[in-house]
Amino acid sequence: MMSFTFEIFRFISASIRSGHTPKAARVPELDLEERQVIFYIGGSIMRGYLRIAKRFSASRKWQNIASVLKSKVLCDKPEGDIEAQWTADVDRGGLLYITTPTQEFFKQVATIVYSSEQKDGSINYEEVITKVTNTDMCVTWDNIISDSLDEKVSLNLMNDVITCFCKTCGRGIAKRRLNKLRQKNPLISMATRVSVARRKKK
Numbered sequence: 337m338m339s340f341t342f343e344i345f346r347f348i349s350a351s352i353r354s355g356h357t358p359k360a361a362r363v364p365e366l367d368l369e370e371r372q373v374i375f376y377i378g379g380s381i382m383r384g385y386l387r388i389a390k391r392f393s394a395s396r397k398w399q400n401i402a403s404v405l406k407s408k409v410l411c412d413k414p415e416g417d418i419e420a421q422w423t424a425d426v427d428r429g430g431l432l433y434i435t436t437p438t439q440e441f442f443k444q445v446a447t448i449v450y451s452s453e454q455k456d457g458s459i460n461y462e463e464v465i466t467k468v469t470n471t472d473m474c475v476t477w478d479n480i481i482s483d484s485l486d487e488k489v490s491l492n493l494m495n496d497v498i499t500c501f502c503k504t505c506g507r508g509i510a511k512r513r514l515n516k517l518r519q520k521n522p523l524i525s526m527a528t529r530v531s532v533a534r535r536k537k538k
Contacts, residue, residue, distance in 0.1 A: 366446060372422035378442045379423060379432035381500045382409055385493075386432075401493060404484040411435045441476050444468075445498055449505045461502045465495050 366374070382405055389395075389402035414420040416436040423431055434442070448467050452459055468474065477494045485493065 366443060368419060370446070371417075371419040371443065374442050374446050375420050375434060375439055376423050376426070376431070377501065377504050378434040378438060379410070381497060381504075382434065383430075383432050384500070397489065400485060401489070404481060408480055408482070408484060409434060409438050415439075435480070437476065437480050441473065441480060442501065444471075444473050444476065445501055446505070449502055459502050459505065461499050464502055465498050468494075468498055 385405055386402055389398040392398040411433050414424045414433050416439050420433065420436075420439060423433060445464075445468065448464055449459060452464050452467070454460070474494075478490070481490050481493075
């Protein structure tokens with residue numbers, strides 16, 4: 337009888353523990369449109385660094401960074417899957433294309449950014465950088481840059497690239513939430529309001 341009672345308690349205890357086991361964090365899947373925009377953002381971010389290097393033409397560090405970006409991160413035409421072709425389709429002559437390994441890096445960063453979105457829609461940049469540095473994504477970045485830059489410069493560049501990407505995604509998340517809010521509480525423009533209900537003449 338005691339053994340039977342003990343087994344019942346052990347079964348109940350195990351059931352309670354299993355019911356409270358934390359679920360593994362869901363890794364968001366990126367759809368076609370998201371991947372297209374990610375590749376576009378990647379090229380845009382790299383253009384920003386090339387502009388900085390142009391402003392600091394006397395800086396040897398920035399000239400090295402610009403040289404590495406052109407040779408290791410950027411390419412002359414779209415590479416990889418059809419998603420990368422979208423950048424070329426909307427290009428009017430001023431867009432840049434990132435290589436296939438760089439595309440994979442940005443896709444990995446995007447999954448971490450989306451999974452790190454807070455309830456209020458904000459993104460903790462430091463948290464994202466910490467998650468990236470604790471995964472194999474650092475190896476992905478190192479494989480892209482190889483030994484073309486000093487280790488510290490390469491790490492700082494990676495962290496800054498991630499921060500720029502987080503800021504861009506943050507603006508997208510904010511816009512998405514604003515659109516949802518407007519769908520829930522639609523705003524009527526002044527022109528529409530006047531045409532629907534004209535003011536009475538005095």
